[in-house]
Amino acid sequence: MKKTTIDQYPLGERAIEHIRAASRKALTEITLEALKDGALKTSDLQVSAETLRAQADIARQAGYIQLADNLLRAAELTAVPNDELLRLYEALRPGRSTQDELIALAKRLEETYGAFETGRLVREAAVVYLQRGLLRAQRTNGR
Amino acid sequence: MSRSKRFAVLAERDINKETFVEPWPEAGLVVVDSPYDPHPSLRIVNGRVVELDGKPRDQFDAIDLFIADHGLDMSVAEQAMAMPSLELARMVVDIHVPREHIQRLAGGCTPAKLVEIVRHLNVLEMMMGLAKMRQRCAPANQAHVTNRRHHPALLAADAAEAALRGFAEIETTVGIARYAPFNALAILIGSQTGAGGVLTQCSVEESLGLQLALKGLTTYAETLSVYGTERAFVDGDDTPWSKAFLAAAYASRGIKIRFTSGTGSEALMGHAEGCSMLYLEARCLLVTRGAGSQGVQNGSISCIALPESLPGGVRAVLAENLLAAMLGLEVASGNDALASHSAIRKTAKLMLQLIPGTDFITSGYSAVPRRDNLFGGGNFDAEDFDDWTILQRDMQLDAGLRPVREEETLAVRRRAAQAVQAVFAELGFPPVTDEEVEAATIAHSSDDMPARDVAADLAAADRFLNSSITMLDIARALQQRGFSDIAANVLEMGRQRVAADYLQPAAIFDAQSDRPTETRRKGATYFRVRSAINDPNTYRGPGSGYRVEGRRWAEIQHVPQAQSPRDFIAGHIGQPLSVLREIGSARAGAHPEVVVAVGPAFGSALTRTINGLAHEEVLAAILTGIAKEGLYGRVVKVYHSSDLAAIGHAGARLSGSGIAVGLQSRGTAMIQKRGLAPLNNLELFPQSPSLTLHSYEQIGQNAARYAKGLAVTPVPVQVDNWARLRLIVKTALMHRRETEQVCDRPPVELWFDWEPDV
Numbered sequence: 001m002k003k004t005t006i007d008q009y010p011l012g013e014r015a016i017e018h019i020r021a022a023s024r025k026a027l028t029e030i031t032l033e034a035l036k037d038g039a040l041k042t043s044d045l046q047v048s049a050e051t052l053r054a055q056a057d058i059a060r061q062a063g064y065i066q067l068a069d070n071l072l073r074a075a076e077l078t079a080v081p082n083d084e085l086l087r088l089y090e091a092l093r094p095g096r097s098t099q100d101e102l103i104a105l106a107k108r109l110e111e112t113y114g115a116f117e118t119g120r121l122v123r124e125a126a127v128v129y130l131q132r133g134l135l136r137a138q139r140t141n142g143r
Numbered sequence: 144m145s146r147s148k149r150f151a152v153l154a155e156r157d158i159n160k161e162t163f164v165e166p167w168p169e170a171g172l173v174v175v176d177s178p179y180d181p182h183p184s185l186r187i188v189n190g191r192v193v194e195l196d197g198k199p200r201d202q203f204d205a206i207d208l209f210i211a212d213h214g215l216d217m218s219v220a221e222q223a224m225a226m227p228s229l230e231l232a233r234m235v236v237d238i239h240v241p242r243e244h245i246q247r248l249a250g251g252c253t254p255a256k257l258v259e260i261v262r263h264l265n266v267l268e269m270m271m272g273l274a275k276m277r278q279r280c281a282p283a284n285q286a287h288v289t290n291r292r293h294h295p296a297l298l299a300a301d302a303a304e305a306a307l308r309g310f311a312e313i314e315t316t317v318g319i320a321r322y323a324p325f326n327a328l329a330i331l332i333g334s335q336t337g338a339g340g341v342l343t344q345c346s347v348e349e350s351l352g353l354q355l356a357l358k359g360l361t362t363y364a365e366t367l368s369v370y371g372t373e374r375a376f377v378d379g380d381d382t383p384w385s386k387a388f389l390a391a392a393y394a395s396r397g398i399k400i401r402f403t404s405g406t407g408s409e410a411l412m413g414h415a416e417g418c419s420m421l422y423l424e425a426r427c428l429l430v431t432r433g434a435g436s437q438g439v440q441n442g443s444i445s446c447i448a449l450p451e452s453l454p455g456g457v458r459a460v461l462a463e464n465l466l467a468a469m470l471g472l473e474v475a476s477g478n479d480a481l482a483s484h485s486a487i488r489k490t491a492k493l494m495l496q497l498i499p500g501t502d503f504i505t506s507g508y509s510a511v512p513r514r515d516n517l518f519g520g521g522n523f524d525a526e527d528f529d530d531w532t533i534l535q536r537d538m539q540l541d542a543g544l545r546p547v548r549e550e551e552t553l554a555v556r557r558r559a560a561q562a563v564q565a566v567f568a569e570l571g572f573p574p575v576t577d578e579e580v581e582a583a584t585i586a587h588s589s590d591d592m593p594a595r596d597v598a599a600d601l602a603a604a605d606r607f608l609n610s611s612i613t614m615l616d617i618a619r620a621l622q623q624r625g626f627s628d629i630a631a632n633v634l635e636m637g638r639q640r641v642a643a644d645y646l647q648p649a650a651i652f653d654a655q656s657d658r659p660t661e662t663r664r665k666g667a668t669y670f671r672v673r674s675a676i677n678d679p680n681t682y683r684g685p686g687s688g689y690r691v692e693g694r695r696w697a698e699i700q701h702v703p704q705a706q707s708p709r710d711f712i713a714g715h716i717g718q719p720l721s722v723l724r725e726i727g728s729a730r731a732g733a734h735p736e737v738v739v740a741v742g743p744a745f746g747s748a749l750t751r752t753i754n755g756l757a758h759e760e761v762l763a764a765i766l767t768g769i770a771k772e773g774l775y776g777r778v779v780k781v782y783h784s785s786d787l788a789a790i791g792h793a794g795a796r797l798s799g800s801g802i803a804v805g806l807q808s809r810g811t812a813m814i815q816k817r818g819l820a821p822l823n824n825l826e827l828f829p830q831s832p833s834l835t836l837h838s839y840e841q842i843g844q845n846a847a848r849y850a851k852g853l854a855v856t857p858v859p860v861q862v863d864n865w866a867r868l869r870l871i872v873k874t875a876l877m878h879r880r881e882t883e884q885v886c887d888r889p890p891v892e893l894w895f896d897w898e899p900d901v
Contacts, residue, residue: 006676009644009647009676009677010642010644010668010671010672010674010676010677011642011643011644012638012639012642012644012668012672013667013668013671013672016642016666016667016668019641019642020641021641022641026666027638027641027642027666027668028665028666028667029666030634030637030638030641030666031634031665031666032622032627032630032631032634035615035618035619035622035630035634036622038619040615041615042359042611042613042615044615044641045359045613045614045615045637045638045640045641046396046397046640046641047395047396047397047640047641047642047643048641051641051642051643052394052395052643052646055643055644055646055647058647058676059647059648059676062647062648062675062676063243063246063247063471064437064471064647064648064675065216065250066213066214066432066433066434066435067435067436067437067647067648068435069435070387070390070391070394070434070435070436071394071435071646073387073388073391073394073395073435074391074392074393074394074395075395076391076395077391077392077394077395078395080395082353082354082357085353085392085395086350086353088388088392089349089350089385089388089389089392090350092382092384092385092388093380093381093382093385094377094380094381094382094385095377118388118391121384121387121388122384122388124212124384125382125384125385128205128208128209128382128384129382129384131208132204132205132208132373134205134377134382
């Protein structure tokens with residue numbers, strides 16, 4: 001995919017004709033008139049993965065590397081439904097999961113959602129949590 | 144030991160309600176330089192950190208690991224770590240070194256290195272650094288809008304007022320979690336009524352917070368707390384990885400995120416591990432950056448009293464703001480939680496962020512009275528609004544607020560309350576009555592609001608949370624009930640979420656965002672985003688960066704309290720006195736008499752003294768006093784000077800007894816004796832606002848007694864030290880008017896058509 005450049009920022013002003021919501025509706029079609037006509041749905045007001053990737057490109061070019069990485073993970077997570085998102089967060093909190101469970105989560109992120117960056121973060125957590133006693137099993141067994 | 148009365152008074156002062164302790168590193172009660180703080184070091188082998196601040200990788204805790212693998216920019220780390228910290232510190236202050244250069248190098252510094260750099264700076268240098276390193280060009284401010292009764296109409300009205308007053312972000316929270324959906328709804332509607340483009344959040348537990356965001360009710364989240372030790376982090380029920388995941392989760396729904404950290408939290412949680420607060424905060428900031436948060440709220444936040452109990456605490460809090468900015472993070476710089484009982488101490492601390500300017504001067508200014516603030520009080524509150532706008536005017540600086548007029552404020556409050564009323568009606572929530580709308584319009588606090596059916600509100604809030612209603616339905620309800628402009632703003636918030644420009648560092652929407660216009664291209668956005676990408680801080684010393692000028696300076700100057708000085712003294716200018724007539728040149732007297740010498744504007748260009756006494760009555764009082772001693776008083780007008788010493792001096796030279804009363808038109812008086820140096824005198828009454836007709840009579844009487852050679856007790860005068868403060872502009876303008884009458888004419892004799900009643 002073509003890289004978004006920093007001079008296209010703000011996208012909402014300078015690249016508006018290319019922006020689509022998560023629903024694929026064009027931003028220029030999300031108007032008061034459309035609202036009046038009942039032609040808008042909730043996903044028309046949700047950000048799309050491609051827009052988040054475009055923002056990641058911009059952040060990276062401006063030197064905000066870690067923010068860019070976060071926006072890439074965010075782009076991946078647009079595919080994950082709300083309740084699963086909350087469950088994933090809960091599973092990553094200390095003492096909630098075994099190492100195997102974390103690895104299974106990473107696999108699911110990668111295989112079901114193509115979320116390889118986020119999957120990598122979860123895999124990394126699985127290693128650190130074992131090292132630092134932050135897994136569930138280790139808590140119940142006592143250290 | 145005898146007790147000093149002064150020490151007893153000091154003991155009662157506000158400052159002595161605070162706690163001050165000596166440092167105790169083992170308990171984490173030290174702001175910088177704990178003996179247990181590590182020394183900076185970094186070793187990288189094959190692109191992997193193997194030693195961080197003196198610790199080998201196999202001894203890393205979770206935070207070390209996260210920083211080593213996510214927080215450091217490997218491309219610059221070795222270069223930055225090899226540079227002397229003093230040199231880096233000097234670069235922070237050097238106007239010739241651009242922000243970007245320092246930001247790049249700071250990205251390669253370990254926590255101990257960052258601390259070593261800022262240790263070299265005093266507060267003035269840190270302020271210089273902060274002014275340069277701030278991410279966004281213009282500073283801004285954030286508001287808290289809450290109330291104890293969770294009244295939706297009041298929340299909307301207060302949010303509307305906060306938006307009108309210029310706050311770029313508005314945050315609410317709840318005492319009862321179930322109210323959260325209504326709170327978020329009310330401040331969304333309110334903020335978009337006051338000024339389109341204000342970002343909002345509802346501070347609640349993470350999953351509830353995310354739910355509200357998913358409904359489109361909120362646009363940012365700053366509840367993501369991080370800590371500088373592993374144990375404190377785990378006690379906070381998170382790890383750097385779970386927080387990083389949460390950051391991505393929020394961003395995936397188009398929510399701006401900001402982490403929270405701050406000196407003192409680890410010590411408060413009992414897990415400081417002997418390290419200094421600033422070192423632990425540096426670790427927090429590298430976790431924040433490593434997790435990909437665009438910014439942080441730090442500056443000790445709710446722990447502020449802890450660093451403030453220690454020596455150097457306020458400096459350390461400034462240092463943590465600076466460190467965050469150096470790392471390229473947006474900074475909401477604290478000043479939110481109650482920091483001191485003492486107004487002097489509180490304000491002095493504020494200056495460290497207010498003068499350099501930060502992305503958000505406070506990470507929550509209580510836009511409601513302190514007693515309604517559910518964030519724990521609020522360091523500055525709605526009752527301090529005018530103090531803030533005057534500080535901006537005093538220093539020609541931007542602290543994110545604009546002065547507002549009562550009329551426009553009432554208008555947006557009423558409309559916001561009406562909009563909430565309409566949305567509640569449209570969506571079938573418990574009704575908001577006209578009486579409640581009116582009460583919310585004029586209210587100061589929730590004490591001014593009628594009671595609501597709490598059980599019904601909570602049940603409806605539950606239904607709302609679990610329903611499929613989103614911001615789209617809110618916008619539609621507003622549109623259907625005739626609030627199209629607010630509907631447009633709410634929808635625009637949703638459209639901006641789709642564009643996601645506000646996920647970039649330090650993003651806010653321009654306070655001057657255009658309203659949608661006919662000429663606008665169909666479907667174009669109309670809130671203008673301002674972030675570190677398109678509006679970066681370009682400060683490079685005098686003449687560069689953000690300057691308060693043009694429209695913004697005009698707005699800051701134009702406080703409603705400011706009056707035109709041109710008609711300031713209108714009340715002191717009346718018809719020239721018909722009872723006072725000039726009858727020719729004044730001659731030197733030969734008889735025992737007292738001359739009353741008045742200034743050139745007396746009874747003509749001015750007719751009342753500064754405290755409103757009619758010149759006619761003042762003159763009568765003095766002459767009555769003189770008459771009481773059996774002497775005659777002769778009135779002359781001095782034209783060659785408006786200066787009291789010169790007026791009195793001229794009078795004494797003309798007086799047969801050598802005694803004169805000098806009187807300026809504003810009422811300042813003296814008793815003068817011939818032969819005394821002009822700047823000497825017998826009695827001087829510089830406090831004209833305190834003088835009454837009775838005092839003028841006593842002045843006349845004393846003058847006569849001097850003339851008769853009697854022993855005299857000086858006229859007692861009341862001293863009001865605030866009078867000068869209150870009346871200085873009026874004093875200047877009255878004196879200016881008197882001086883305008885000065886001309887090259889000898890003193891003239893005045894005929895005063897009046898008989899003493901003695």
